[in-house]
Every structure is written in structure tokens, then in C-alpha cells.
Amino acid sequence: MTGRRLADLRTALAGLDSAPGELVRVREEIPARFGVGARYARWAGTPAAPPTGPGPVVLFEHVRADSGASGPVLMGLYGTRRRAAALLGLEPAEVPFRLLEAVGKPVAPVLLAEDSRPERAARPADLTALPIPVLTDADAGPYLTLGAVLATDPDTGVRNLSVHRMCVQGPDTLTIWMVPGRDLERAYNAALARGESLPVAIHLGVPPAVLLASCCPSSLVPPEVDEIAVAGAIGGAPVELMPCGSIDAECIAHAEYVIEGEILDKVVPENPAGPFATPEFLGYRGRAHPALPVIRVSAITARPGAILQSVSGPGLEQSVLLGYGMEAAVLAFLRERGAPIVSALCHTAGGGQLMLVLRWRKRSGEDDALVRDCCEAVLETFRMVKTVLAVDEDVDPESDQDLWWAMATRLQADRDITILPDREGFALDPSQSTVYSPNLSGDGRTAKAVFDCTVPFALRDRFTRAEFTPEPAGGARRQAARRPR
Template sequence: MKNDTQTPKASDLRQWLAHLEATGRLAVMREGVPLKHRLAAIAKRLDGTQAAYFPKPDGHAVPVVSGFVSRRAWIAEAMGVAESGLLAAFRQAADRPLPWREVDPGTAACQQVVHRMDAGSDLRALLPIPTHSEHDNGPYITAGLVIARNPLTGVQNVSINRIQVHGPDRMAILMLPRHLLAFYKAAESQGQALDVAVVIGADPLTLLASQAITPIDHDELEIAGALHGAPLPVTKCVTNDVRVPAGAEIVIEGRILPEVREPEGPFGEFPKYYSAQENREVIVVDAVTTRRDPIYHTIVPAEMEHLLLGAIPREATMLAHLQRSFPGVLDVHLSVGGVGRYHLFVKFRKQREGEPKNVILGAFGAHYDIKQVVVVDDDVDVHDPQQVEWAVATRFQADRDLIVIAGAQGSVLDPSTTVTGGWADSDEPAPPHLQGIGAKMGLDATRPVAYRGHVFTKVRIPGEDEIDLDEEIDRGARVDWQAGTVKS
């Protein structure tokens, strides 16, 4: 569904799901779909076309939903902007966050029902947690916003982390070297656990805000408020001081234990490969609070909901970062083929030879996940991979326009990265300081600033963009092929 006009913003998950259902973009499944593999398989088949709603999965009382932000146009619609204004609107919210508004815990919808974990309590019985991919090592929470407070400053951080549930009240969490891990290391260095909340069933805009690329001690819930156009209502957890979105469906409260590691993985990640089993940090669960009749959200790994939630905030950050140094940068796109993380396409209005190479180097410095950068001219749509490939095919020569940087830090989840010291052939995982080492590649697919005649002029037919086919085609016409005449 194309969105070229402003629409109401998604105030909460249920309002957004009702809107999708009313516009034919939500499919309700038959009751009882198995949580192991089958639910994820069905959601994947509908990926990018309809959200999937599963009542009573495996007979569980709590329904599951997936895929409700699986198209770029839907995310723009939830924000109330045209798709062309998506990155600008997100960047504005990130630059002008709104402090959240705290509400009394007794009034917060996310705490209408409180389950305190005690002997006999089992998280897997309380919540319908799916097992997604073929070789996943059990059920995983994939759409949980992990919220924690900096032990040194008290400022919160929000991120989405994969979490394996492997006991009644124990979960293993993957923390990449970002803010949450820094908070945990600060707490662990003092021999303390880090209080956390895992929020499941947040509205689309809060989900998107959680993926913002910000400096440490910038609370993403304040960006969520800016996206909503009003301070986000939050409430304090029942068992700790973490503040969570008051309108969320489910909140798991717990602590990441110091000096405790347990096996996690394998797990099918966003590059569409499995991460190996390693010892990870452990969350012990203290309580689960929910709305009455809650809805559980799961993200099918490596599919469009997963890729877009990560790509759009990164694109907005990349665009702002590059434009500060290179005013000729007009647009950026993290391609789906590059799993929304690794391959960046940059639209650039070149004034001097050599500028695209500087843009490439600037992009590599903006985020270590970026593995390949293609710079194209302003007559190329970076959101159309076919046009980008055309630019590479006709404006790029490898001996002149290629940049390769060896031995750089890349994504630790990229299975093609190599490590030093013989770890590549070892059954043991490499130590963290050796993980994710790989090469960066930049392609200058721009035409020369000056050239003769029309050798680099893109072929077009005058008026082709203004044609209205409904005016040109006679829908009721029929050809008499014997007489060679047309009858309306």
C-alpha cells in the first residue's frame, strides 16, 4: 500500500493491528498453530504482504503476532509521513528527543496482571515463545526491547537482543559491544547484577526508536516520544527501577547476573546464517507483567521486519553523518540483499573527481557493520537495486574505481569474516578481540564530471514520467482481428 499523504500515527500496538486488519494487511490464522517452526514458517510466507496473527498457538491462551512492520511504506504510514520523508522524520526525532512522562504503576496497562516468579513458575508456560529456524537451540525471544539503566549515570538504553529461554526463569542473552554490554560490564566490575526489563509487544514507533544509533546515555524511549509527537508514557517496573512503556503488552523483569555464563545458540541470525553456540550472559527472571489478554510479538529472524527495523535508523544516521562532510550526498539505502546492514548505496551529486572515494571512506567510518559501499550519481535511484547494478555495470572500472581495505573491524555475525592466530580452523570460538575481522570494499560507480557528447547521458524518452496509462488505454476496446478494426 503506497502512502503519499499523512495518516494518524500508530499510538499503540493494538491500534496499529486494527488499522492493518481494516486495510486488508493482517491475516488471522486458524487456532492451534504449533510454536515450533510452523508459526515462523507461516509468518515468513506472508512476509511483506500481511501481518500474521495466531490465536491460541499450540493451545496457548496468549496469541502471537508477527510481521506488522514488514514494509518500508508501512513504517512511514505508522509515522504519519510519506515514504519519501521517512529518513528525515526519523532523524528529526533522534535530534529532538522528548523526555518521557512517568505514570503511576497502578494505572499502567502493562501491569494489569502481575506474575511474580516463584517455585513452580515457568516463563515458557506463561508466554508462547516460538522456536523459529531449523537448527535453533530452542525457543527465542526475538522482539524484546531490552531496557537497562547505566549504573554510573542512571540513564537508560533500549535495544533488541536475541534471548534464548532455556529454563523456567533463566535466559541467555547475546550482547554485542554496544551500550547494553557497557552497562553490564560496569555493573559486573562492582560484582553487581544489572537490572533489566524485556518489553514485548511495543508499538511500531517505539520498536523503531529502539534501533536508533545514538551516543551512550541517550534514552531511545525519548526518541520514541518524538516520533509519537508527545512524551512517551512510562512506568517503573514492579521489581526494579527500570522504566518501561506503559502501554506495552508484556514486560519480563529480571537481572543479568555477574560472572555467570551459560550456553546460547545456535541461532539463525539476520545474515541468514546460524551463529555458533557460545557461553553468554544470563538473565534470571523475577516477574512478568502484562496487559489483560496480552498479545505476544515475535520477529522472524532475517525477514523483512527484522531487516527494516535495523536498516531505517541506520540509514537516517548514515545520511546525516555523510551530509555533514559531503553536502552532495542526497540519499542512502542499506539494501535488502546486504541484509539491511552490510551494503550501503549512496546517491551523490559529484562536483570533482575523487569525491566519491572520500564518501566511501566516510561511510566506513560511520559504522563498523558497513562492508560494501557503492556511490552512484543523482540520476540513479538507490532504492532500486537494478539501477544500482546498472551504474556499476556502465560507470565502474575495477582498476580505477575500486577501494579495498583489508583487516578492518566488521560485523561479528558475518560468517565470512576471518580471524588471526589460527582460530579460523579451531572448534573453539575466537576471543572477542579477534572476531569480525574482514575487508571493506568501495565502488565508485559515478560518471566523469566532464565527458563528450552524450556518452554518459542516461537514455530517456521525453514525457515518459508524465504518462497516465488510464488516460491512454481504452479499457473497453476490442480488436476485430479479421477486419483490423477496433470496437469500443
């Protein structure tokens, strides 16, 4: 798997099939409604309720939709940071650096000639025939949770690729939640201003580089940059496109499913029957929106034996996908500030983008204050980041045990914790409300904090970590030790 260009989802799965314990196949038939979510919960990882833990990729080979049709469903491909990075031939610490480089050097996609396009079969334009999971009995319905939406802004001609929460409202209709102010909403509003709907291609089961690019935040990828071209740079080769059949748009040629349609000038309640949507990535029940735009589906195409890729809201996978893009955006921001060398970034499990670890390489005593200033600047700039944990070069940011050890032995609360009260935050965190804290001026605001677990530069010799000396191999024994650099 490492170092191989993954042109499609199946190449990734083939690499995992040969790695012991990385891929679990569930061969008995299970229902899409509640069955997939309940079975996968044991492997989903925090914030799924215990007992759970980061586990293998799980391919449910026979998932039965409410209509009676069945097909395979994939969960957990990006369920650990290490596996997600390995799909790109990288270590976790290398991913944000690769994403940042890709944004600066995009690789334009190619439109395949008709005689070189992969086989795709037309399916009925009926979403109820797809094995789309329903996680809980409070859900508004089946949700496309990893649907990568490709659209072109009618004013600028720039493509946008992004993942959105889409609820099946009928055989040929979906609602879509677009984050306000993001590129897809701008393209949609531009189409409405012309008196038109916005053609979109929704992809389920795309190459890893494509999905990682689709999850990059707008603070990393400017509106004038094509995310499909960013995906090409991440994967090391142009993404291959082909024309859609029912709309004037393009689609990713090797996607498992492509749902063609248009976002209409029409809104409906996300859940007419209740207050909830589907569980969110922070682990809590999501609130349904009172009015969301409608997508009218005009066609569905699929590869032979198509695999529907999905993600569980409560689980580590979504945090991994969201985290890597945000880490790259933070890295770009810190580089612009001329910060001390950041050698690694890591969004921790269960916090999505809310908790960020920054590993620093201090160069002199002046960096003691500069590290603290940079951490505070990150909190001020990135509204979703609620807590920053700063650590030294000898701490592994991928290890929860190492992080807790650093907090236990390299932090004094009266000098190393900085609190920024009442800042703009992220309303999906239920603690960010005036009901929880009267110190907040409004819902969706939060207190933020820096936990500076870096060693003062002048005291670094006092914090040398002991290491076991290896047995001599034909030479003199030597003392091994590590200290913060």
C-alpha cells in the same frame, strides 16, 4: 495509518487491518515450536531460503507453547522498508533524517499517575507459558528476538533501550547476549562494580517509534542520550512509562508484554547441548556463546489479549530495523564531513547493514572525487558496512532493478571499483574469515569495496534517462527527460 501517532502496537495493526493485503490473520492453532517460523518463511523475504519474498504482516492468532498455553504471535510488521516508514507517517527516504533530528531534539518520557495507567494483568513468572517461537531443530531453545530491554545506568542515571538476543533457559531464566562495549553492557558492569544485579524490563510488542529508537546504533545515540526520549521525538509525543511491580525500574506502559527481572552476576552456556544458537539475520545458523549473563525473571505482566511480537532471523524484517538506524548514523557522519548532498540512503535486502546505497546530488566536477572519498570514509568508520554502492539522483535506491541497471550502465570495473583490503568487519558474515580468504589477517576482518555508479559530472548529459511523454492535456506536447543532477 499515515500521519497518525501510534501510541501502541494495536493502533498500528488497526491501520493495517483496513489496508487490503497488508495483514494476514492465521486463525488455526499452530505450534510455537517450528510452526510459526515454517509458516512465516514464505513471506519473510531474503535471506530466508527461497521460495520467499517480502510479504504482509502475519498475525498468528492461536500459537501453542510447549506447556500447552496459547496466544497470538505477530511477525513481519517491519517486513518492508515502505511499511516500516509508513508506520511513522514517512517515506523510506525520510526515515534516517527523522531519526537524526530526533536524536538532536529528544522528548522526555512521562511517568503516568496511578489512576491513568492502562490495564495490565499479572501473569505467572513462567516463560514456558508464553508462545515464544522456536525456528529450527538446531536452536538452543525459544528466543525473544524483539525483546526491547529498558535499563538505567546506576552511575549516570541515563536510561538505555536496546534489543538483544535472549534464550529461554528455564521457566524463570534467560540468557542475554550484549554486544561488547554498548550501553547496556556498561550499565551492567557498573551494577556489578557496586556488588548489585541490574534491574531490567523486557518489552514485547511496543509502539513503532519505540522499537525504531531501540535499534539505533551507539554511533548515532551517544551514551548520555536517553533512547526513550529519542522514541518520543520520533513518535511526536512523550513515551508513557509506569513503575514495575517487582523491581526498582520503569516499564513502557502500553507494551503488550513486560518481563521484569535482573541481570545477575552469573554466566552459563547459551546452548549446553550443541554449537548453535538460532538463525541470524544474514541467513546463516548462529553460533552459541559459551558463557552469557543470566536474567532471573521476577514478574510478567500483559495487556488483555496480549500479542507477542517476534522476528525471524533469516528474513528482511531484521535488516530493515537495523538498517534505518545505521543510515541515520552514516548521514550524521557525512554531514560532519561537509559531503555533497546525500538525498537518500538505503541498506539493501539480504545484507543487513553490510550493503549500503548512497544517492548523491553532485554540485560540480570537484564532487567526483569527493563522493569517492566519502564512500571510502564510510567503510573505514563503520565496521559493519562492507560494500557501498554510490548512485546519482535519478536512481531509485529502493529499487533493486534500478540499482542493477545503474551498475550495468554507469560502472567500469577498472576505474569505478575501489577495494580496501583487510579491514575490521563483522564476524557473523562467514566469508570474513581466514579459512575463506588467506588475505585476511584474522577472523572478523574483511575486504571492503566502493562501487561508484555515479556519472562523472562533466558527462552527465550523455546519461539522460529517456521517459515517455505523457499525452497532452489541452496544451502543447513537451519532451520529458531525466538526467543525473
